[in-house]
Amino acid sequence: MNDDDLRLLVRDSLSERAEDLPAATPSWDRVRGGLVGVRRERRRRQALAAGALALLVAVGVVGVQSSSLTALRRADPANPDGLRVAGDPAFGRTTVGSLGRDDAFLAGVRREVLARGTFVVETLQPGTGAGDLTVAFAGDVGDVRLVLVEAPTRSGPDGDIDTFLWFSAPRGASATAVVAGEVSSEAAGATTQIWRPAPGGPATAGGTGAYVVLSRIPGSVVRTATGPTYDAGGRQPWSVRTVPAASDHHWEVAVPWSDRFVSPMWTSGPEGTSWSALDPPFTDGTGTGLLDGAEPALHSDRPARDAAIESAFAAAQTASGVPVARSTRRLLWTGSAGVFSTSVVAVTVPGGAHVVTAVREQLEGDNVLPVSRSTVVLPAGPLDRVAMAWALGPPDEDGTTGLAALGPVGATTMTVTDDRGRTSSETLIYEYADASVVNPVTVEFTDLTGATLARVPVTALEAGVAPPTG
């Protein structure tokens, strides 16, 4: 297949997928609600309580026969190989969960939902009756009582849709209290629903949270990975296990906050299964910010106070999985060239290891747009001994790569060795330098006397957190 044929095929494939995607314009109210939702979600993330990364949950899909995302999103719960009939409940009419057979409770939930009528930005369609509401899940998991209701809601002038409403309250709460409590909404249509734990939420009050997955995609798998983030050697001793299904289409896991966790985002496409995680808690509930009390850069004494540096800290904190209160942060180096800003920061986790992240960003007015990011995890040791070399972008056609390096305090020269053993040297300023090098492999840092202080491999572009293993 020649280049032209291949590119034509790629173009056709992309066009076909784009056309297949049902991307109907929502009503303005819904979009505006979504913008509010983005802010709400961000606040929710920021409110996550302190703790060490300990539980990572992955939801994988295997054995899906269809390669069409559209078909997956429309899969009939009763007949996964066919198309879902509009109006059918996504997860069938049977309620799963520990309260699935508590008819009085379920009737109470329906009654309270009808009485309330409006949830976040959703309003029930006029004429909705109890029979139109499907309670897909109801149960106590951990210290949380969760209820998932699929309800017909109004979507403004563009038509009506079904909406999933998640209600949460403390374990044992009455139907009235549950429906009056926290609610989050999500458009129905997909064949998966996930309740992600919110350790700071009032429903948990620091107790045991809940992680619940409902999926009608055949062969769905839920796995958890638990363990401390990094030990002193910078290793991640993950413990991975498969969560047994609680029914033919749901899984539930109680999450002890003492263990802490990062929960996944569901990816329902047939392309692959992935480990993924919510942002880690950035605050400990006391308002501690990422830049609060941050010392100037270790290598240049430049102050740690702009948005780009905060963004770098956020990236490193995310990679560490450890909240602000249980880690320490230090700006190692920062500088700007034109519209590009580069910052190297370290987050030191309780085990003593350093999660070092180098972020390059483009400043555009008040905006900070990410360009590249690389992270390495280094064993415990003094921060002034940290050394890192990383690619700033993909290599050009001849292998020329933008390379940046930060050496230990006292380093004055970096010597880059390429894949053919050739070397080139650059003078460091504040122990930092960047250069364009063909296929760089390692970087050696030396001081004024020529003594070697460190030798490190070049970290690939956008290197990130290693996946759980085991």
Add this chain to the structure above:
Amino acid sequence: MSADESQFRDFVLHRWPQLVRYAYLLTGDATQAEDLVQVALERSWRHWGRIRSDNPEAYVRTAVARGAISRFRARSRRVAEAPFDDVVADRRSATPDGAQARAERDAVWRQLAVLPPRMRAVVVLRLWEDLTVEETARVLGCSTGTVKSTLSRATDRLRASADLRELAGVRAADDTEVTR
């Protein structure tokens, strides 16, 4: 509703489907696509007064593309990706007569899904959006040389995929059969 909000509303309602499809091709995930667009729109609204008279769509598309390739996802961070081994079926037995082209497009889509985000973004911007090398470089914040080399590597990877090679073999065999 203020004049600004009215103008922003018109922009959003008019461009929503295209933006979501664009984000979908960049991410391969419809849910992430909507999230990306929402975040990009929120950012745009904050700066609407400045960008409205310039080229707001370019601004939003840049934000979406940067968001797609960055690890600063709106709702989550992807820690690692694993290939979707078990979905691979026998393409020939699953392909009805005359559906060869569709099977090839499916195979391409699967291969695109496992490209690194930046590489995938270059493919989408250059081959679907029809941006020039310079425009693609501007959107992604990299050099034109990087765009060229990334696209070259992406096409190499696509061409090298076992699925596509297999399908090309089937097509060649079919062509031979027809010739006879």
